[in-house]
Amino acid sequence: MTTEAEDQQREFVERWRDPAYGCFSSGHKFCRNVCPVMQVTQNENHSPTAFHANIVAMEQGALTVADVAEDYVHCTQCGACELRCPNTLMAGDFYRARTRTVDVVKAMRALAVDSGIEQPNWKRWVEATVDRKNEPVLDVPVAQENVANWADGLGLGVGGETVLFVDCEAAFYRTTLPRAVARILQKGGVDFGLMREQWCCGGPAAEMGYVARSREFAVHNVADWRGIGASRIITLDPHDYITFTEDYPKYFGVDYEFEIVHITELVAELIRDGKLSLMVPIERVATYHDPCRLNKRKGIHKSPREILRAIPGLDFRDVDHVTQWSYCSGAGGGLSIERPEITAAISQQRLDRAAALDVDLLVSACVWSERPLAAAGETRDIEVRDLMELVAESAGLEVTAVTT
Incomplete structure (x- = not known):
């Protein structure tokens, strides 16, 4: 007789074995170069290839979910690994369906929770969210x-x-x-x-x-x-x-x-249709931080740049689209809740790259990215602002905060 936990693990392995073997058998590991967590920790257990290899080992009976659950904490679910996979680039949609690292990470975390293996800070965060119906935003x-x-x-x-x-x-x-x-x-x-x-x-x-x-x-x-x-x-x-x-x-x-x-x-x-005019110049030197879920995972990268180029006075300094794949704030996927020191290091690395462009403003379109990026920006004398706040300013709209 098998236990319920063993049955769940077996079903998980059956569900994800093909993507796991597709990654494991290729052996290229190019994804590690763009993984924001790997760039900081340099720990092979935190690599996208390890996430897939673990499933192969689980099928062979060498590992259990208890052995590997903590490894899967170390992922922002940014999706850079899926874009960087050379098989994805060369074989198109067929192989892209086989390199589903974000889905694998989410599924492994769900299996861990169902198996009674919970990360303490995530558990507290979710319990507080259930209690308040909204996330327990820090210090507010x-x-x-x-x-x-x-x-x-x-x-x-x-x-x-x-x-x-x-x-x-x-x-x-x-x-x-x-x-x-x-x-x-x-x-x-x-x-x-x-x-x-x-x-x-x-x-x-x-x-x-x-x-x-x-x-x-x-x-x-x-x-x-x-x-x-x-x-x-x-x-x-x-x-x-x-x-x-x-x-x-x-x-x-x-x-x-x-x-x-x-x-x-x-x-x-x-802006394109002439329904919103940006008339007030913003005399700043800026670059743009692509939110991972907007750019890498949903393919939305043109509209933010179209907006930035419509702002008068703004000196916008961009980098090529592929380079953006490795950029991340480190705030996604619960990493900032369970491993805040890694998030801080990733954000610092992002600000270092912005500083290399000799800018004084880093523009984001993700409010969750802005807190760790702003903290890192203080060490570089680079201000972090949301794109919509810049649009409002250039449209001549006065915006003030309210206290909740």
Whole structure:
């Protein structure tokens, strides 16, 4: 008789053996060069190839999930390894379907949680999120009744066909960002409202392995959207965007009927169509930090640059698209919660690369990236700002923070 844990491990191995062998048999390991965690730790156990090799070893009976669960903490789920795989580059979509490292990491973390192997900081974070319905943003009081306080004085209503979803970090900590986004949308003539009761998107819980908890948040949010007649959801955070376009469709299948739009795509369109004018010069020297989930995993890299080039006075210094693959803030995939020292080192490395361009401003389009990047920027005298805050400034919109 096998135990339930053994049955779960066997099912996991059967599900992921083909991608694992596809990676293991190639043996190239080029992905290690672009992995932000590997660049810092130099530990082979933290490499994408090791994540796949572990599954091969599990099939052979040499390892169990308990032996390897901690290895899979060391991943931001940025997706750079999948892009860098030479087999992906040479064989296109066929091999891309076989190099699914992000999905493998998420699945292994879920298996660990189901097997009773939990990382202490992730467990506390998810429990606090379940309790408050929003993530426990550091050093900020989080409560459901305060989730829309950022919108005070903006005249926003509830409901409508288009809803603005504001992630936990922006809603409670970086309130200037959602206020900037709201004022931009208002000036651009976009009719939108808010949710009746917005919960966390659930994406972070799923990334840490707590899939059942993630589904609970998804069920609530989708019911709220349907209840207020929403059909289009605007996101300002790439983490929400990827959760709504990848996790939610898996949860709801063909019954998931919503259009998900990231704010950079919409704002670029407003500028292009002449509905939003950027007239105030911003005399800064800047480069752009591609959020991993926006660029590497969803292919959105043109619209942010289109926006930056539309800002008068801005000296925008870019690097080639492929180079961006190895750039990361280190904040994703729960790494900053369980291994904050590695996140700090990755962010510092990112600022070092920005400094090499002789800039004084690093622009991001991911609010979760901005806190660790800003801390690293202080050592380099480089300011970190969100793209939408720059757009609001150049559009002549005054944006002030509110206290939650």
